[in-house]
Each structure stands twice: as structure tokens, then as C-alpha cells.
Amino acid sequence: MNYPLQQWIYIKRPQGRVGKQHYKLVESEFSPVLSANEVLVEAKYISVDPYMRIQQAEKNNWEQPHPLNTLQGAATVSEVLESNHSDFVVGDYVLGYTGWQTHAKVHGSDIEKLDPKKHDITTALGVLGMPGRTAWFGLMEVGKPRAGDIVVVSGAAGAVGSLVTQFAIRNGCKVIALAGSKEKCEWLTSLGVYQALNYKDYSDAASLAIQLEKLGGVDVYFDNVGGMITDAVLSVLNLRARVVICGQISQYDGGLDSPELAPRFLHQMLYKRASIQGVLARDYTHRMDEMIKHVGPWVEAGEIEFKTSIVQGFEQLPDALASLFGSNNMGKAMVKI
Amino acid sequence: MNYPLQQWIYIKRPQGRVGKQHYKLVESEFSPVLSANEVLVEAKYISVDPYMRIQQAEKNNWEQPHPLNTLQGAATVSEVLESNHSDFVVGDYVLGYTGWQTHAKVHGSDIEKLDPKKHDITTALGVLGMPGRTAWFGLMEVGKPRAGDIVVVSGAAGAVGSLVTQFAIRNGCKVIALAGSKEKCEWLTSLGVYQALNYKDYSDAASLAIQLEKLGGVDVYFDNVGGMITDAVLSVLNLRARVVICGQISQYDGGLDSPELAPRFLHQMLYKRASIQGVLARDYTHRMDEMIKHVGPWVEAGEIEFKTSIVQGFEQLPDALASLFGSNNMGKAMVKI
Numbered sequence: 001m002n003y004p005l006q007q008w009i010y011i012k013r014p015q016g017r018v019g020k021q022h023y024k025l026v027e028s029e030f031s032p033v034l035s036a037n038e039v040l041v042e043a044k045y046i047s048v049d050p051y052m053r054i055q056q057a058e059k060n061n062w063e064q065p066h067p068l069n070t071l072q073g074a075a076t077v078s079e080v081l082e083s084n085h086s087d088f089v090v091g092d093y094v095l096g097y098t099g100w101q102t103h104a105k106v107h108g109s110d111i112e113k114l115d116p117k118k119h120d121i122t123t124a125l126g127v128l129g130m131p132g133r134t135a136w137f138g139l140m141e142v143g144k145p146r147a148g149d150i151v152v153v154s155g156a157a158g159a160v161g162s163l164v165t166q167f168a169i170r171n172g173c174k175v176i177a178l179a180g181s182k183e184k185c186e187w188l189t190s191l192g193v194y195q196a197l198n199y200k201d202y203s204d205a206a207s208l209a210i211q212l213e214k215l216g217g218v219d220v221y222f223d224n225v226g227g228m229i230t231d232a233v234l235s236v237l238n239l240r241a242r243v244v245i246c247g248q249i250s251q252y253d254g255g256l257d258s259p260e261l262a263p264r265f266l267h268q269m270l271y272k273r274a275s276i277q278g279v280l281a282r283d284y285t286h287r288m289d290e291m292i293k294h295v296g297p298w299v300e301a302g303e304i305e306f307k308t309s310i311v312q313g314f315e316q317l318p319d320a321l322a323s324l325f326g327s328n329n330m331g332k333a334m335v336k337i
Numbered sequence: 338m339n340y341p342l343q344q345w346i347y348i349k350r351p352q353g354r355v356g357k358q359h360y361k362l363v364e365s366e367f368s369p370v371l372s373a374n375e376v377l378v379e380a381k382y383i384s385v386d387p388y389m390r391i392q393q394a395e396k397n398n399w400e401q402p403h404p405l406n407t408l409q410g411a412a413t414v415s416e417v418l419e420s421n422h423s424d425f426v427v428g429d430y431v432l433g434y435t436g437w438q439t440h441a442k443v444h445g446s447d448i449e450k451l452d453p454k455k456h457d458i459t460t461a462l463g464v465l466g467m468p469g470r471t472a473w474f475g476l477m478e479v480g481k482p483r484a485g486d487i488v489v490v491s492g493a494a495g496a497v498g499s500l501v502t503q504f505a506i507r508n509g510c511k512v513i514a515l516a517g518s519k520e521k522c523e524w525l526t527s528l529g530v531y532q533a534l535n536y537k538d539y540s541d542a543a544s545l546a547i548q549l550e551k552l553g554g555v556d557v558y559f560d561n562v563g564g565m566i567t568d569a570v571l572s573v574l575n576l577r578a579r580v581v582i583c584g585q586i587s588q589y590d591g592g593l594d595s596p597e598l599a600p601r602f603l604h605q606m607l608y609k610r611a612s613i614q615g616v617l618a619r620d621y622t623h624r625m626d627e628m629i630k631h632v633g634p635w636v637e638a639g640e641i642e643f644k645t646s647i648v649q650g651f652e653q654l655p656d657a658l659a660s661l662f663g664s665n666n667m668g669k670a671m672v673k674i
Contacts, residue, residue: 278603
């Protein structure tokens with residue numbers, strides 16, 4: 001008996017906001033016959049992440065763009081339906097990179113078994129997965145937070161930002177959390193931040209900068225968004241400030257291919273002997289254990305809050321990806337199949 | 338008998354290019370009576386440096402601007418005329434920070450004795466002084482050059498840039514030297530650079546970027562100038578490139594108070610996991626010995642070329658400062674009294 005298969009194929013490069021029109025839903029079926037060490041999995045949760053839009057930029061000067069007419073790549077949490085690998089049995093939950101499809105045959109070495117008794121399986125896509133790793137190493141190794149530092153986090157209610165916020169608080173820092181709604185700011189306030197600011201209350205970078213300066217300037221800036229917020233922060237860095245560039249999501253709708261103009265600021269780096277460093281999750285993949293060792297116990301003890309924005313339905317994947325750029329989600333966005 | 342004294346007083350904040358109109362030449366005389374441990378010195382060489390213009394910016398977000406109606410501060414090489422300090426005798430040459438004046442009474446602890454038999458006394462303002470220190474520590478500690486790296490230096494024929502260029506070559510790097518004239522490029526070529534490029538041959542950042550990419554991209558960027566050149570370099574960084582912000586001289590004529598607009602580039606930092614770090618000479622003052630230990634023997638052996646652009650005449654100081662922003666000097670600019 002063949003299995004039915006649904007796949008979202010990436011067919012068209014977006015110029016602005018990505019959406020359904022850049023994908024095609026393809027239905028087919030496939031034979032469940034497995035090769036040696038293969039496992040057949042069914043996706044339960046499929047991830048949508050901002051980096052997917054970077055990979056769709058034309059002039060990304062990064063790596064080859066995501067190829068057209070191929071399955072959209074993505075991390076997934078899946079259930080094992082059949083196994084030809086000694087490490088996996090039917091019913092196991094696994095983390096993999098099987099993309100936007102309902103089923104996949106994967107080699108056992110390309111998936112990782114999850115323990116649903118220990119952690120909710122969605123955490124593998126969030127706090128104990130790629131976003132958690134990015135937040136932990138970006139803040140700790142590049143941001144170098146010290147107790148008493150003012151740590152400004154943009155996109156603070158997002159998958160990475162909400163973890164950076166909490167890690168910084170645990171390190172004794174005063175966090176200024178920037179987010180785009182009253183509801184997000186209320187959540188961030190409940191987490192114990194020094195100040196939660198709704199950037200939409202500020203008409204321009206200058207007025208936001210004045211507010212940040214009043215609050216004591218910026219020792220560490222963990223930047224997920226770029227744009228106007230970043231213009232403001234870079235103008236009020238403290239001496240030897242560390243700027244972590246983790247994302248520039250405000251630019252992903254088109255500003256990567258045709259960058260916006262913004263005020264030059266490199267002289268500020270000189271005055272303040274400040275540093276800027278770009279970080280990517282992949283650089284720390286091999287150190288996942290180290291992050292889990294620190295963060296895992298906090299998650300088990302309920303000491304870290306991680307929200308998920310879960311949309312139900314495989315057909316929702318393109319819209320769920322688009323929603324990342326509309327600033328309504330809190331925490332990690334994913335689609336439940 | 339009193340001594341005659343000439344002083345250049347900074348009287349007016351420049352909006353664009355600094356010049357004579359922002360200074361007043363004041364003549365007076367002073368008594369040579371010295372307090373305990375004081376020394377009377379006569380300036381022989383007075384320095385003009387780009388940082389002086391930064392200190393004249395209004396919104397410099399750095400430190401207090403240079404106060405109006407006070408003596409222009411500057412490093413000087415002077416001769417001791419009278420001494421009330423056991424470490425100094427008449428005829429000694431000393432390095433001090435006595436500013437734009439012909440004579441000064443200084444405490445012995447504020448000056449440093451030079452050895453004219455060992456090094457030409459002008460080197461204390463250049464290769465073995467502040468510019469040398471900036472070049473050495475900026476390149477070695479922040480740029481972290483490795484043999485084989487492509488090191489791009491802007492303002493490569495200047496006081497700092499020409500030293501960075503030679504230090505990088507000694508470290509086995511391939512230097513792409515950017516300067517603003519054929520004559521400068523010829524000199525840089527004679528120093529053994531990989532490529533000397535006259536940035537004036539490129540109409541915009543995009544065309545310069547194409548050339549840099551053809552040459553292999555950028556592992557280390559030592560930036561003295563900012564502006565269009567920096568826009569080009571930042572678009573073609575290699576993986577884990579290090580950008581050293583030492584100066585932004587293209588912006589000093591007015592762009593510090595009212596920054597120009599330029600394309601956003603922080604997404605490039607992300608793709609390349611590159612870093613930017615601002616450096617200032619003062620942060621390494623206490624490590625001067627360490628630099629001299631490395632660079633001093635090269636200077637003594639004639640293995641480092643250092644040019645000086647020396648203008649004769651105390652009255653030339655404001656024009657000499659202005660000349661820094663007109664891109665005609667090679668090496669260290671100073672005024673001989």
C-alpha cells in the first residue's frame with residue numbers, strides 16, 4: 001500500500017512579502033519500501049523560520065538561493081511510521097530536516113530521537129532547538145553579558161528574542177525589550193524586563209534613541225530586526241558595546257536585494273570602540289549539547305517561558321511563513337499537521 | 338627676560354572643512370620662571386591629525402568637543418630650553434602634548450625624552466608614535482591577520498594606512514591598498530602590495546566592489562576613510578572577515594554632525610559572520626613599549642618606509658590640518674617650526 005504525500009514546492013522568487021503565490025501544493029503517493037537504515041516518518045510539526053526568506057533573496061551574497069521547483073526545506077518534528085534502523089521504533093518522535101511535506105523517508109543518521117516524557121516535542125523546534133541555540137550562543141559568546149549591563153533586544157517577543165531576554169535576565173542584566181504591540185510588551189514585562197518598549201510608539205529613530213539614552217544607553221544589542229530600531233540603538237551605544245546581528249527581519253520583504261538607505265554610523269563604532277558581529281545558528285550546531293546542558297534544566301523546572309504560535313493545517317504553511325514578517329506572532333511559529 | 342609666545346587659539350566650530358577662519362593667531366610673551374620639576378620647551382614639530390576634526394564635531398557622542406577659545410591641542414616634538422627636572426637637560430628632545438604653540442612650560446612627567454641618535458625625532462609623531470600604535474594594535478589585535486589573508490586598507494598612503502599596509506605584508510597577507518592618486522598607488526606598489534587601486538578610478542561602490550571581488554574578496558578591512566569605499570568593501574566581505582574602524586575621514590568635513598545616507602549592510606554581517614570593531618590609539622597608549630619592541634628594530638634596519646609630509650612655518654598649522662581632508666598628503670603630516 002502506497003502512502004499519500006503532500007508537498008509544498010517553492011516555485012517563484014518573491015520580490016516583496018512571500019506568500020502562497022510562491023508555492024505550489026503537490027499531491028502524490030509513494031511506496032513505503034525502506035532501504036537499509038531508513039525510517040519512514042510523518043510530520044507532526046513543521047517549522048517556519050525567517051531564514052527561509054533570506055534564502056529566497058536574489059543577491060544574497062550568502063550561499064546559493066533556495067532552488068526553485070524544489071521542496072521547501074524546513075526543520076520538522078515527526079513520528080516514526082516504519083523503521084528499518086535499529087535506533088528507531090514505530091511511534092518514536094524525531095527531529096529532522098524533512099521540509100514542507102507530510103511524509104519522508106530519511107536515513108537514521110539524519111534524524112534525532114526526542115523524549116516526549118522529558119520535554120514537549122515542540123521544544124525541539126524552539127527553546128531546545130535552533131532558536132534556543134542561536135539565542136544562547138549569540139548572547140553568551142558574542143554579546144558577552146555582564147551583570148548590570150543594559151541589554152537591548154529587538155524582536156523581543158519572537159522565538160529567539162524572548163529567549164535572549166530571559167537568558168540576559170538570568171545573567172543579571174537589565175533588559176530593554178523592544179516589540180511591536182501592547183500585548184507583547186505586557187508579556188515581556190511579566191518576564192521581568194527592565195523596560196518593554198513598543199517601537200510603534202516612536203515616530204522615528206531619533207525619538208527612540210532619546211528614550212534609550214534616558215534609560216542608560218546600550219551595553220549589548222541583540223538585533224533580530226534591523227531598520228529604524230537599529231538606527232536608534234547604534235546612535236546610543238555605550239563604551240565597548242557589543243552588537244549581535246542575529247537577524248534583520250524588517251529588511252527581508254525586499255530590502256536584502258535592494259537595500260534601504262540609512263544614516264552612516266561607523267564613526268560611532270570608533271568613538272565607542274564598539275563591536276558588531278554577525279551570528280548564525282549553524283555555527284553552533286556541534287555545540288548543541290552545551291546549550292541543552294544549561295537551558296534544559298530551566299525548561300524542565302518551568303523557569304523559562306516559551307510561547308509557540310501554532311497554526312493548524314499543512315495547507316497553512318506559506319501563510320504561516322508570511323506571518324513572521326507581519327509582527328503578530330509571539331514566540332516560535334510552527335504549523336501543526 | 339621673557340620669551341615670545343605664539344599660539345593658535347581655536348575660536349569657531351567648523352561646519353564643513355576646517356581652516357584658518359576657525360583659529361586665531363595670538364602673540365604674547367611669558368616668564369621663563371619654572372616651578373619644581375618643570376621644563377621649558379620650544380616646539381620643533383607640531384602634529385596635525387584627523388582626530389582634531391572629530392573633536393570639533395558638534396554631535397560627536399564621544400566626549401566633550403574641543404572647547405572654543407582655547408589652545409588647539411596637539412602632540413609635539415620639542416627641544417628643552419630650560420630645565421628644573423633632573424631627567425631633562427637643555428638640548429634634549431622630548432615628545433609632549435603641548436598643542437599649537439611655540440613654547441610651553443610642562444611638568445617633566447608629561448613629556449618623554451627622545452633619542453635622536455637612535456631614531457629621527459619626527460618618528461615620535463609617526464611610525465613610533467600614535468599613528469604607529471594605532472596601525473599595529475588595530476591590525477594585529479583587531480584585524481587578526483593570517484598569512485594568505487586579503488587585507489584591504491583604505492587611506493593606504495596615509496600616516497596609519499601606510500604602516501598597516503607594511504605590517505600586513507610582513508604578516509604574509511595580500512594587501513589591496515586603496516588611495517586617491519596615481520603617485521600614491523605607485524608608492525604603495527613599490528612597497529610590495531598585491532594591488533594598489535586608485536579609488537577615483539571607480540565611479541561608484543558597485544564598480545569598486547566588482548573589482549575587489551575579482552581580487553578575491555576581503556578577509557580584513559582596515560578602514561581609515563569610510564564613505565563609498567567602505568560601502569564597496571562591506572558588500573564583498575569573505576566568511577568571518579574582520580573590519581577595523583580606525584577612521585572615517587571622508588565624513589569629517591560635516592558628515593559626523595549630519596550623517597550621509599548609505600545602503601544598509603548589516604545583513605551582510607550575518608551571512609558572513611563578520612565583525613566590525615572600532616579602535617582608538619588611546620586604548621593602547623599603555624602598551625606603547627610592546628609596539629616599539631616589534632616595530633623599532635624594523636625602523637632602525639630601514640625595513641619600514643615612512644613618509645612625512647612636512648610643512649614649514651608655525652603660521653601654516655590650520656592649513657596643514659585642512660590638508661588632511663584634501664587627500665594630497667603621503668604619510669604623516671606635521672608642521673616644522
